[in-house]
Amino acid sequence: MEPARTNSIFFDQYNVTARDLETYLSEALSRGGDYADLFFEYRINHSIVFEEQIVKSATKGVNLGVGVRVVSGEKTGYAYSDDLNRENILKAARTAAFIANASSEGGKVGIPSPIELENNLYAIPLQPADLEIVQKIGLLHEADATARAYDRRIVQVQTSYLDETKHVLIASSDGRCVWDVQPLVRLNVMCVAEENGQRQSGYQGGGGRRSIDIFEGDLNPKALAQEAARQAILQLSAVNAPAGPMEVVLGPGWPGILLHEAIGHGLEADFNRKGTSAFAGLVGQKVASELCTVVDDGTIPFRRGSLNVDDEGNPTHETVLIENGILKGYLQDRLSARLMKAPLTGNGRRQSYDHIPMPRMTNTFMMAGESDPADIIKSVRKGLYAVQFGGGQVDITSGKFVFSASEAYLIEDGKVTAPVKGATLVGDGPTVLRQVTMVGNNLQLDQGVGICGKEGQSIPVCVGLPTIKIREITVGGTEK
Amino acid sequence: MDQLKTTVERVVQRAVQKGATAADVLIREDDNFSVSVRMGEVETLKQAISRGMLLRVFVGKRTAASNTSDLTPALVDRLVDETVEMARLTSEDQSGGLPDASLFEKSFPDLNLLDTSWEKLSPQERIDLALRAEDASLKLDRRIVNSEGGAFDYSRSRTVIGNTAGFIGEYEGTGAGLSAAPVAQSGSGMQRDYWMSASRHVAGLESPESIGKKAAERALRRLGARKASTCEAPVIFDPMTARSLVGHVFQAIAGDAIYRRTSFLVDEIGKSVAASGVTIVDDARLSGGLGSSPFDDESVPTQTTAIIENGILRNYLHTAYSARKLASRPTGNGSRAASGAVTIGPTNFYLKPGAHTPDEIIGSVESGLYVVELIGFGVNSTTGDYSRGAVGIWIENGKLSYPVQEITIAGNLRQMLRDVEMIGNDLTFLGSVAAPTLKIRKMVISGE
Numbered sequence: 001m002e003p004a005r006t007n008s009i010f011f012d013q014y015n016v017t018a019r020d021l022e023t024y025l026s027e028a029l030s031r032g033g034d035y036a037d038l039f040f041e042y043r044i045n046h047s048i049v050f051e052e053q054i055v056k057s058a059t060k061g062v063n064l065g066v067g068v069r070v071v072s073g074e075k076t077g078y079a080y081s082d083d084l085n086r087e088n089i090l091k092a093a094r095t096a097a098f099i100a101n102a103s104s105e106g107g108k109v110g111i112p113s114p115i116e117l118e119n120n121l122y123a124i125p126l127q128p129a130d131l132e133i134v135q136k137i138g139l140l141h142e143a144d145a146t147a148r149a150y151d152r153r154i155v156q157v158q159t160s161y162l163d164e165t166k167h168v169l170i171a172s173s174d175g176r177c178v179w180d181v182q183p184l185v186r187l188n189v190m191c192v193a194e195e196n197g198q199r200q201s202g203y204q205g206g207g208g209r210r211s212i213d214i215f216e217g218d219l220n221p222k223a224l225a226q227e228a229a230r231q232a233i234l235q236l237s238a239v240n241a242p243a244g245p246m247e248v249v250l251g252p253g254w255p256g257i258l259l260h261e262a263i264g265h266g267l268e269a270d271f272n273r274k275g276t277s278a279f280a281g282l283v284g285q286k287v288a289s290e291l292c293t294v295v296d297d298g299t300i301p302f303r304r305g306s307l308n309v310d311d312e313g314n315p316t317h318e319t320v321l322i323e324n325g326i327l328k329g330y331l332q333d334r335l336s337a338r339l340m341k342a343p344l345t346g347n348g349r350r351q352s353y354d355h356i357p358m359p360r361m362t363n364t365f366m367m368a369g370e371s372d373p374a375d376i377i378k379s380v381r382k383g384l385y386a387v388q389f390g391g392g393q394v395d396i397t398s399g400k401f402v403f404s405a406s407e408a409y410l411i412e413d414g415k416v417t418a419p420v421k422g423a424t425l426v427g428d429g430p431t432v433l434r435q436v437t438m439v440g441n442n443l444q445l446d447q448g449v450g451i452c453g454k455e456g457q458s459i460p461v462c463v464g465l466p467t468i469k470i471r472e473i474t475v476g477g478t479e480k
Numbered sequence: 481m482d483q484l485k486t487t488v489e490r491v492v493q494r495a496v497q498k499g500a501t502a503a504d505v506l507i508r509e510d511d512n513f514s515v516s517v518r519m520g521e522v523e524t525l526k527q528a529i530s531r532g533m534l535l536r537v538f539v540g541k542r543t544a545a546s547n548t549s550d551l552t553p554a555l556v557d558r559l560v561d562e563t564v565e566m567a568r569l570t571s572e573d574q575s576g577g578l579p580d581a582s583l584f585e586k587s588f589p590d591l592n593l594l595d596t597s598w599e600k601l602s603p604q605e606r607i608d609l610a611l612r613a614e615d616a617s618l619k620l621d622r623r624i625v626n627s628e629g630g631a632f633d634y635s636r637s638r639t640v641i642g643n644t645a646g647f648i649g650e651y652e653g654t655g656a657g658l659s660a661a662p663v664a665q666s667g668s669g670m671q672r673d674y675w676m677s678a679s680r681h682v683a684g685l686e687s688p689e690s691i692g693k694k695a696a697e698r699a700l701r702r703l704g705a706r707k708a709s710t711c712e713a714p715v716i717f718d719p720m721t722a723r724s725l726v727g728h729v730f731q732a733i734a735g736d737a738i739y740r741r742t743s744f745l746v747d748e749i750g751k752s753v754a755a756s757g758v759t760i761v762d763d764a765r766l767s768g769g770l771g772s773s774p775f776d777d778e779s780v781p782t783q784t785t786a787i788i789e790n791g792i793l794r795n796y797l798h799t800a801y802s803a804r805k806l807a808s809r810p811t812g813n814g815s816r817a818a819s820g821a822v823t824i825g826p827t828n829f830y831l832k833p834g835a836h837t838p839d840e841i842i843g844s845v846e847s848g849l850y851v852v853e854l855i856g857f858g859v860n861s862t863t864g865d866y867s868r869g870a871v872g873i874w875i876e877n878g879k880l881s882y883p884v885q886e887i888t889i890a891g892n893l894r895q896m897l898r899d900v901e902m903i904g905n906d907l908t909f910l911g912s913v914a915a916p917t918l919k920i921r922k923m924v925i926s927g928e
Contacts, residue, residue: 048818051740054571057543059819062559064550074518078526082549092528098603099525133569156740191864192741201742201862243890243926244710274518274673275626276663356524391857393869397628397663397672398705400886402856402869424858424867424888427928467514476858476867476888476926480710 008179010040010169011114014084021171024068025285027093029109029173033072033100035334036109037172039311040084041353044129044165050140051158058133067353068092071335076406080354110175114264117178117308117315121301122460128163128183131212136161139212143189143221151227156192161185162213170313176312178287183209184304184460186448189225193232194205200238201317202231203406207449210302219447231388231407234419241408241423241477247380248470249411250423251387252373253444256365258464259294260452261392261401262429263287267321267329268347268359268454269336271396279327287327288433291369294322296331298346298362304448305462307361308426312348312357319345321364322433333359351457361452363474365464369439371456373467376438378414384475385409385416386425399429402476424476432473440467484509485650487551488642491535491560496644498564500537503579504643506777506816507533507551511636513603518629525607534777534820537563541572545820552801578778579800579810581645585781587691588774592767593653594773595681598634606632609658609688616692617662623703624696628661628672630688639773646778655680655770658688660695666703671883673698673853678910680768698852701873705883708874708927714848715840715889715923719908720852722915726831728893729760730913731861733787733795734813734824735802744864744894745793750903752896757834760787762797764812765782771828771912775812778822782812787829799824812909830914834903838917843878849925850875851889855882864893870925887927896920 010016021038028036045061066089067186070077077099081088140159147157171177186207193200204227206219215221222239250258263279273276279287288294298307298316307316312334320328332340333348349360377385385408392403404424409416443466452461484507494504509531516523533556537546542568546559564789601609614630634656642648659676675695677686717725729745737743745753764782767770775781778800786794796806797813799822815825851872858867867890873880891899904917 018594045819048570049821050727054573056570057545058566058570059547060562060566061544061546061553061819062548062550064548064555068583075522076524076596078524080528080530082529082531083552095527099522101800131749133566136568156742158740170590194741199741199746199862201860235863243924245928274628276628276670278670341538350732354528354530356526358783395672395853395855395871397670398702398867398871398885399669400855400871402858402888404856404858404867421856421863421865422860422867423890424856424869424871426856426886426888428886474707474886474888474928476869476890478867478890478924478925480712480891480924 008169009042009167018112018114019405021107022178024089024093025109025171025173027090027095027399028068029192031097031100033070035071035173037069037170037312038066040169042167046163048136048140048161049110050144053144055137063352065353066092068096069356070096070099074339075099076356078356091312093261095209109173109256112171112175112177114177117180121299121306121308124183124211127165127181128185128211129165135212136307139215139221141186143225144224146225147189147191147229150226151233153193153195153233154229155194158190160188171172172313176313178309180308180309182277183211185210185212185214187215187221187224191228191230191232193236195236198236200232200235202228202235204228205277205449208302208304208448209306238419238421238480242384242475242479243477245472245474247383248473248475249376249380249383249385250465250468252440252442252465252467254446254463255386255389256446256465257389257403259364259366259465260361260463261394261403262427262432263294263321264361264364265394266396266399266429269340270359271332272330273336273340277396282327285327286325286389287430288322288325288371289345289436290325291387291439292322292325292433292436293367295320295367296361296364303363303445303462304450304460307362310346310348311350314344314346314348316346316362331359331361333357349459351459355457360454361461363445363462365443365445366436366466368443368466371440373440373442375468376440376469377411379438380411383411385411394429400426401429402426420477425473426476427473432470435471436468437471438469484640485648488640488648491556492642492644493516494557494560495537495564498561499539500564501534501540502538502644504578504641504778505533505535506639506641507531513606513680515607516629516631517614518522518627518872520611520615522607523629525885533651534816535560535563536820536822537567538577539564539567541574541576542567542570546572547818547820558660575801575804575814578643578645579780583648583780583810584645586641591765591772591774593651593680593772595654597682598654598656598667606634612688613658613660613692616689617660617696620693620696621700623664623666623700625665626663628663630660633657641779643779644926646875649775649779651774653680656685658685658691662696662699664699664703668704671699671702671705673702676910678770679772702871702883705885706923708884708887710926710928712922714845715920716845716848716850717918718852720910720914721854722912722918723910724854725918726760726829726915727913728859728861730826732830733797735796735798735806736824737861738796739802739805740788742862748793751793752791754788754791755900756791757903758791758897758900759832761785762827762829766828769777769828770909771826776814777816778814780810780812780814782827782891797824826913828912830907831916833905833907833916836902836904838904841904841917842875844902846877849876850880861881866891866893866896887925889923889925891923
């Protein structure tokens with residue numbers, strides 16, 4: 001049974017009232033403006049680092065503040081207070097109001113009426129902030145011991161645990177008022193293997209919007225540690241990666257970072273509204289092979305990129321970005337949706353109360369196809385099979401993107417052969433998915449480690465992919 | 481005594497009362513102003529004063545850290561108590577503890593970090609800087625059709641640190657950045673680029689007109705970019721991209737990477753690791769430097785540290801912790817992470833300029849790549865393996881010839897450092913990590 005959702009701590013513990021919200025919003029719109037909102041945040045973070053077989057350090061963070069935004073046409077004024085002091089919030093509201101100084105008439109404020117969300121995508125009995133530190137340390141001990149026992153060539157192991165419990169309350173001048181409590185946990189294992197003076201590292205992590213029971217299933221500390229150790233050992237025998245264009249098979253799960261970089265960012269509405277995205281004006285056109293259907297879905301229970309409501313208080317959605325190869329739409333925040341006269345998609349997100357929201361991804365993935373993954377490998381005469389990746393990046397305007405493989409193999413005559421060293425893959429966002437010739441029946445979402453950066457703001461996201469084959473993409477190795 | 485100092489002293493005292501054997505606390509207060517403009521109109525305007533407290537406590541050889549943005553006394557007290565309790569649950573670490581008390585100093589040189597004349601600029605004048613930078617980029621050429629805008633950011637920041645060894649110190653600094661990011665268009669598509677300037681002093685900031693013009697020129701020269709053929713060729717990094725290479729060297733000489741053995745420069749002190757012309761320093765005492773400070777985030781006085789001298793690796797950079805791990809001494813590079821824990825950070829970390837003009841360097845290449853932008857994270861600091869996405873201008877017969885994109889450049893940092901063939905005289909500080917133009921003898925370029 002789901003535990004009952006309690007009232008927001010901003011009402012219960014900090015004694016914020018609906019009347020206060022109205023006062024702050026009125027102040028924000030005192031010089032005019034179309035719209036104002038308040039973003040209250042109380043966030044508790046913990047981290048523990050385990051290294052050299054000891055608990056090296058534990059940290060705790062407490063962040064509390066309110067962001068005030070005033071929107072007037074295409075303009076945004078923003079200010080924030082680092083505490084809930086009434087005078088400080090009013091001062092922030094007056095500062096944000098400065099943007100709308102062209103108008104002398106105050107904007108209209110609807111009285112915020114708090115609504116409780118019906119569903120909770122991350123209902124858990126105990127928030128991470130309330131767990132005992134000893135339980136968390138236990139996970140790290142287990143991961144460390146497993147990694148060390150994996151192979152005598154593992155010479156260094158660092159494991160770390162991170163959690164976050166984030167309370168938000170969002171109130172806007174059109175009368176909307178919602179709150180949420182967003183848990184997030186993550187476990188990381190990093191190993192260094194050494195042999196004959198050569199060193200290699202391996203990494204694996206996992207987590208999601210859940211409590212630490214998430215580490216009892218597939219993401220148990222033993223499994224994460226074995227995977228990190230396996231990658232470090234594997235790299236000791238890696239050969240140089242090839243250079244040049246070739247057929248590439250991407251494994252399921254985290255290689256979905258391809259979608260995030262190649263098309264996801266380019267479909268964020270702000271770049272399209274301004275006409276600076278390589279995808280601007282392409283809705284309704286074919287941008288991918290008909291095998292490709294790509295969605296951004298913020299409503300998957302317990303996933304790292306999921307949210308009950310976005311950071312503007314709007315419910316998250318399943319948004320179809322590409323359907324059978326045709327570009328369907330963009331990821332919207334409130335400002336862009338209004339200016340583009342498009343429906344909201346629940347993608348307005350921000351790093352914290354001291355940042356302005358903008359259109360961002362949630363969980364972005366390609367729907368499964370029909371091919372057997374083994375048949376996909378068999379169909380390649382000479383190519384690359386990439387299964388693990390580091391990060392990626394995209395130039396929104398030119399559409400060129402990169403993502404860097406950390407575990408990849410050569411495919412020779414339909415068989416996976418030698419592991420190769422890390423290499424960056426480079427391609428063109430609006431055309432790369434046209435080259436998708438096979439899509440596997442094995443969609444997987446990543447294990448919960450994604451961090452997306454945009455204009456200096458970092459937020460948690462998730463990606464997913466079935467095994468796919470790309471006819472040609474440039475691989476940036478050193479073997480010509 | 482002002483409020484921040486009072487808070488610092490109170491927090492240190494409370495930690496001791498609760499059983500901490502040592503503690504240090506840092507409070508930073510920032511007065512921020514930022515504006516972005518686009519197509520001649522203000523797009524966002526953001527202004528706030530933000531504070532953050534970063535606390536570290538030791539109970540014997542055990543440690544914990546914490547951070548908060550809320551300095552309400554009751555909350556701070558509770559957090560101090562919890563931090564001491566957390567420390568009791570961690571392990572004894574023989575290398576733990578505050579820096580040795582003999583290191584702390586009482587007087588520091590004036591590093592010229594503060595320029596109060598920023599305060600004379602009204603909000604409208606600050607907005608105008610961003611508008612002028614964008615306008616200059618839009619006006620340069622009719623192929624500049626769109627813009628990601630212009631931006632001006634300013635902050636005045638005050639740092640106060642105190643610890644249980646009796647040290648209390650503070651410093652204040654200003655800093656601002658101005659940038660423009662125009663979009664150029666031709667039949668072959670759109671290209672964006674940017675230019676920026678950063679300075680602690682009003683007088684040090686490049687003019688908005690110059691920034692806008694350079695940004696537009698950078699975007700225009702990328703129009704019509706094509707792929708290059710896969711080949712091995714000389715690669716020249718402009719100062720904007722060369723600074724990322726110097727940043728990779730920082731990652732590899734940071735003391736924590738050394739004791740973890742996650743660096744390609746482990747066990748190389750005193751050995752030749754780069755071409756003989758390569759000299760890299762970390763200089764925290766550079767007057768007015770973007771990365772300058774009198775003492776680091778764990779109160780250790782800063783210094784100038786030779787990293788690579790004429791190709792020979794001289795020193796790693798240390799916090800008190802990494803120094804103890806490696807039987808070395810702290811170099812004043814302690815930097816507080818957002819969590820409150822101490823990590824290692826660069827100060828003004830740069831490669832010293834050489835004798836060549838950028839034109840001479842370009843002129844020396846018969847066929848090769850001039851890199852103007854790098855994207856992606858394909859750098860493995862443990863092995864030095866390097867593979868990143870690049871945008872550049874192809875050089876033919878010593879002249880910049882045509883733009884290229886959707887390519888990668890690959891090699892190994894170990895070899896790339898040895899292959900630095902020419903060093904420019906154009907050291908440019910776009911941030912605290914900086915470099916002049918650099919020519920690498922050869923790398924593998926992957927494209928068509």
